[in-house]
Amino acid sequence: MIVDSVLTNAKAYLNKEVVDCSIAIENGRIFKIGKETQMPNADEKTNLRSMLVLPGLIDVHVHLRDEGKAYKEDFYTGTAAAAGGGFTTVLDMPNNAPVTMSKETLKNRMRIAESRVLVNVGFYSEFPNNLGDIASIVAEGAVGFKLFMAHQVGGLNIDDDDALQEAFTETGGLGVPVAVHAEDKALLMANGERLKRTNRHDTTAFLQAHSERVELKAVERLLEISAQTGVRLHFCHMTTKQGLKAVIEAKKSGRNVTCEVTPQHLLLSNADFERYGLMLTMMPPLRGESHIQALWKGIADGWVDVLGSDHAPHALSEKSAGSVWDVKVGVPGLETTLPLMLTMVRKNRMSLARVVQLLSEKPAEIFNLKDRGSLAHGRKADLTVVDFNQKFRIDASTFHSKAKYSPFDGWEVQGRPVKTFVNGLLVMDEQAIVAKGGSGIIIRGDHA
Ligand SMILES: [Zn+2]
Secondary structure, three states: OEEEEEEEEEEEEEOOEEEEEEEEEEOOEEEEEEOHHHOOEEEEEEEEEEEEEEEOEEEEEEOOOEOOEOOOOOHHHHHHHHHHOOEEEEEEOOOOOOOOOOHHHHHHHHHHHHOOOOOEEEEEEEOOOOHHHHHHHHHHOOOEEEEEOOOOOOOOOOOOHHHHHHHHHHHHHHOOOEEEEOOOHHHHHHHHHHHHHOOOOOHHHHHHHOOHHHHHHHHHHHHHHHOOOOOOEEEOOOOOHHHHHHHHHHHHOOOOEEEEEOHHHHHOOHHHHHHHOHHHOOOOOOOOHHHHHHHHHHHHOOOOOEEOOOEOOOOHHHHOOOOOOOOOOOOOOOOOHHHHHHHHHHOOOOOHHHHHHHHHHHHHHHOOOOOOOOOOOOOEOOEEEEEEEEEEEOOHHHOOOOOOOOOOOOOEEEEEEEEEEEOOEEEEEOOEEOOOOOOOOEEOOOOO
16 A cells, blocks of 8 residues: 655654654554554655654634734634644634624634635634524534633623523533633723723733732632533633632532643743833733742643643734723734743753643643544644754744734744644645645534
8 A cells, every 4th residue: 555645753752752753644644653664655755854743733722813803814824823833723712803603603714714724723602692502603613612701702791690601501511612711801890990090001000900819700700600510611821820729629629620821921921011011911911920830830730731822913003002901912822832832841841741731632632623632543644843952043023923023032942843744734844834725624623
């Protein structure tokens, strides 16, 4: 038999070990992993020159924009950024124009994306106004629901505990995860209005509005409302020791909850925000040293499940404004996450095994991405090839993303993605995009 391709001289991450091997790929899947002499004949052979091969990375927190927000990012540039950053699958958030919150908006988004994406893309939906529509959104292929608690985005009234409980019961029954942005709207608004009345428009005021209590209150409320519903809650971007502790306590008591942190909340602080200004505006905001230490401890102790980039591109002009209340929140992250985390491995802040767990294994498990998240016979041939020795300086002007800025611009890092294979196809080679839009597939939720 002649397979599609064979990759030789790989150092592949298999069963928690780095193993010298070759990998045969047939029909988009891993056909065989073994010695070079055991490989079948192939149409194409690639010598990986002892590069490290990781199971394709999965980013469960990405804003691909497009449609009415295509000036910020579109399906092609966003997934080019993913491929450049070593991600083979991304999950797209629903706060789009229009908001993804119905069977029709989801279907249309999938249709537009299909011919343009370079990596695999799954889609979240916000909750619809009519909870009876949840089942049809799931049937259309949503990988999960996103619930934004800081202000009203979807159709579900976030002030209404009974409606939230009903939505959780419905999604719990369908086995669909619900990713939550845990900041309490009422407390956030009250804080913000009080500060605006005294004419406060500075970064410190933003930090005061998005207080630690704002995160904790939302986490506690969601845990309480969801207690008897069977829903699988995934807490996005946890930032405070109190909020994380509440999630950890819930896990200890047997609750089926998971959580995420972002590289920016691990590596930057509120002092950086006050020093460098509005470009670092994000929600939840950057925090102080004791919180950052709690996040690292959560990673070391195994309580944190996922690293998400929260890739949130905006036009550069939207990242500066007269007032902190008007600036758009979030920063691009797809092209910095892996190099930053590999650098942390170099600095012994975390193990390579933990990076693979946080960026591939657990995301696949939580979002039911079958056949992804590990390297094994029969799995999809999603591969992230890394030059673990390459040192370079992050240069945002070279990003594939439309957002060519980063709080990490100029940082010296070590460890760079050099090839990205998506379903067996080479999509990124030495930072050049070498495939066409439409090479990635649309992932439809497979919930049981
Ligand atoms: Zn986000």
